[in-house]
Amino acid sequence: MHDPLLIGGREIKNRLFLGTGKFSSNRLIPKVVEASGAQVVTVALRRVDLDFEEENVATYVPGDCVLMPNTSGARNAREAVRIARLARAAGCGNWVKVEVISDNRYLLPDNYETLKATEILAAEGFVVLPYMSPDLMVAKAMVEAGAAAVMPLGSPIGSNRGLRTKELVRILIEEIPLPVIVDAGIGRPSEAAEAMEMGAAAVLVNTAIATAADPVAMGRAFGMAVAAGRTAHLSGLGEVRLCAEASSPLTGFLRSDE
Amino acid sequence: MICLSFYEVFLRYKNMDFERFFAGVTGADVRQAMAGARLKPLDFLTLLAPAAEEHLEEIARRAHSLTVQYFGRTILLYTPLYLANYCVNQCVYCGFRSGNDLARKKLTVAEVEAEARAIAATGLKHILILTGESRSESPVSYIRECVQVLKKYFTAISIEIYPLEEAEYAGLVDAGVDGMTIYQEVYDEDVYAAMHPAGPKRNYRFRLEAPDRACRAGMRSMNTGALLGLHDWRPEAFFAGLHADYLQNKYPDVEVSISPPRLRPHLGGYPPRVEVTDMNLVQFMVAFRLFMPRGGITVSTRERAGLRDRLVRLGATRMSAGSCTAVGGRTAGESTGQFEISDERDVAAMASMLYEQGYQPLYKDWQYIG
Numbered sequence: 001m002h003d004p005l006l007i008g009g010r011e012i013k014n015r016l017f018l019g020t021g022k023f024s025s026n027r028l029i030p031k032v033v034e035a036s037g038a039q040v041v042t043v044a045l046r047r048v049d050l051d052f053e054e055e056n057v058a059t060y061v062p063g064d065c066v067l068m069p070n071t072s073g074a075r076n077a078r079e080a081v082r083i084a085r086l087a088r089a090a091g092c093g094n095w096v097k098v099e100v101i102s103d104n105r106y107l108l109p110d111n112y113e114t115l116k117a118t119e120i121l122a123a124e125g126f127v128v129l130p131y132m133s134p135d136l137m138v139a140k141a142m143v144e145a146g147a148a149a150v151m152p153l154g155s156p157i158g159s160n161r162g163l164r165t166k167e168l169v170r171i172l173i174e175e176i177p178l179p180v181i182v183d184a185g186i187g188r189p190s191e192a193a194e195a196m197e198m199g200a201a202a203v204l205v206n207t208a209i210a211t212a213a214d215p216v217a218m219g220r221a222f223g224m225a226v227a228a229g230r231t232a233h234l235s236g237l238g239e240v241r242l243c244a245e246a247s248s249p250l251t252g253f254l255r256s257d258e
Numbered sequence: 259m260i261c262l263s264f265y266e267v268f269l270r271y272k273n274m275d276f277e278r279f280f281a282g283v284t285g286a287d288v289r290q291a292m293a294g295a296r297l298k299p300l301d302f303l304t305l306l307a308p309a310a311e312e313h314l315e316e317i318a319r320r321a322h323s324l325t326v327q328y329f330g331r332t333i334l335l336y337t338p339l340y341l342a343n344y345c346v347n348q349c350v351y352c353g354f355r356s357g358n359d360l361a362r363k364k365l366t367v368a369e370v371e372a373e374a375r376a377i378a379a380t381g382l383k384h385i386l387i388l389t390g391e392s393r394s395e396s397p398v399s400y401i402r403e404c405v406q407v408l409k410k411y412f413t414a415i416s417i418e419i420y421p422l423e424e425a426e427y428a429g430l431v432d433a434g435v436d437g438m439t440i441y442q443e444v445y446d447e448d449v450y451a452a453m454h455p456a457g458p459k460r461n462y463r464f465r466l467e468a469p470d471r472a473c474r475a476g477m478r479s480m481n482t483g484a485l486l487g488l489h490d491w492r493p494e495a496f497f498a499g500l501h502a503d504y505l506q507n508k509y510p511d512v513e514v515s516i517s518p519p520r521l522r523p524h525l526g527g528y529p530p531r532v533e534v535t536d537m538n539l540v541q542f543m544v545a546f547r548l549f550m551p552r553g554g555i556t557v558s559t560r561e562r563a564g565l566r567d568r569l570v571r572l573g574a575t576r577m578s579a580g581s582c583t584a585v586g587g588r589t590a591g592e593s594t595g596q597f598e599i600s601d602e603r604d605v606a607a608m609a610s611m612l613y614e615q616g617y618q619p620l621y622k623d624w625q626y627i628g
Binding site: 022023025026045046047048049051055073075076077082083086099102103104105108109122130158159160207210211 | 326327328329330331332381383454455481487506507510511512513514552613616618619621622623624625627
């Protein structure tokens with residue numbers, strides 16, 4: 001089935017996006033990419049070290065992947081913009097996941113500052129994917145600001161608590177004319193599949209894969225779950241009913257010739 | 259409620275009968291304190307009780323799991339660089355105290371650059387610069403000059419210097435400093451007065467409120483703590499944790515962390531007033547992890563190699579490597595350090611230890627953004 005995801009002029013075939021911040025070794029990254037089939041890999045610019053190739057996380061992202069730098073550590077729009085520009089200058093391409101966090105206790109995104117950064121960076125030609133709390137009005141403003149996709153959180157970063165924001169994400173999927181990529185909080189492949197069945201365009205996972213006992217196998221499991229969820233979404237899921245369907249319709253006699 | 263100063267929080271618990279509280283803590287209390295998602299101050303204090311030692315393994319497992327969840331299997335590496343050891347204070351436990359007979363030295367800017375080059379060759383991008391308290395020998399203007407040079411070699415520069423005014427911190431942030439370490443040393447006010455008989459450091463509140471001034475000035479990361487061994491460690495650990503929690507609440511965009519430094523031998527040989535065992539240290543670290551799951555924990559080379567290897571899985575998020583506590587110790591030969599270090603391993607040896615344990619050493623985890 002030809003079902004590419006189009007972002008920033010790129011055709012993305014695999015809808016699992018991979019985060020890289022928590023692996024026990026950067027050397028696991030290419031193995032997880034291979035096992036999962038991920039094509040978009042996000043790397044924090046704060047970790048990119050052009051002076052030390054062997055320990056530079058970006059070295060381990062296979063060349064055929066889209067390297068998506070993120071602005072981890074930015075506390076406001078000004079810092080996010082600055083980090084994105086530095087990333088582009090460092091040769092990390094023009095994709096950017098805008099991440100602005102001004103709260104270190106819950107690590108929740110600051111939608112207001114994220115929106116400001118998105119507007120500035122989109123105008124500068126970046127392919128901007130803002131990480132955000134799933135708020136419909138802000139998401140609409142992100143569309144206006146020129147975002148290439150929106151990335152609502154499923155639950156707080158690293159929490160592995162799954163799709164706690166499901167109803168709000170569902171509304172974004174229905175209303176926002178951009179790819180909706182569920183980022184953060186996805187703890188299990190079944191939750192990734194659930195997001196994809198709902199119609200999410202992709203999911204981004206790091207903690208659940210990187211901190212698994214076998215990250216490569218878990219990467220494979222997530223790759224399969226995302227593909228299964230996508231296929232299910234395209235296949236037309238059956239309606240969920242609270243009761244069994246009566247096999248003898250109550251009103252059937254009205255149309256009967258008897 | 260957000261307090262105006264940590265001193266208000268301190269006063270709430272200052273006269274608490276800690277002995278009595280600890281005596282009343284049961285195993286059931288410890289299990290209940292552990293169970294919550296968001297621990298309250300008294301839950302944290304419960305986990306610091308002697309009775310919690312019986313449950314240390316259980317607390318440690320939860321602490322390890324939370325650390326992996328929020329920080330991954332990574333440890334940030336950094337190294338200290340001593341710029342100057344001139345000091346006007348009389349801290350009775352410190353090798354650099356005024357009156358101690360040691361060669362005083364201040365690095366020239368050229369010497370700072372030589373040290374920076376030597377450190378940068380190890381791959382580290384995070385540096386912590388230290389001075390004694392001497393506004394005449396190591397004024398803020400001198401520290402700024404050093405920062406200008408260090409910026410060429412490092413992407414994250416932290417300071418561990420005497421407490422400053424807010425505008426002075428702002429000047430250093432503007433120059434490129436993004437992090438700060440300041441230990442209150444001892445939260446008990448009477449012991450603090452006895453430990454600091456003379457010099458500007460006698461001013462307890464000016465030091466206590468230095469993190470506030472620095473956070474307001476735009477500092478990105480803040481590391482606090484108590485010097486363990488000066489007073490009963492359990493209430494000291496409690497106040498250190500509360501201080502970190504207060505800072506995180508008040509300055510949510512600052513990355514707050516603590517250190518649990520234990521008093522080490524040094525010139526003048528001041529022995530710890532109170533013994534703090536390895537078990538005590540671990541109990542503090544794992545209890546703090548449950549209290550502040552996203553708070554950093556820094557472990558310096560004050561601790562010996564074998565213990566540090568084990569602390570990797572007990573909540574640590576940052577460790578120093580290739581440390582030297584003498585001014586100019588890396589390039590200008592031997593000199594007397596502030597304290598003896600217990601883990602002499604260089605950066606490469608620390609990195610291989612981490613890899614062996616299944617941890618990624620982080621050489622760079624911040625990018626100076628101007």
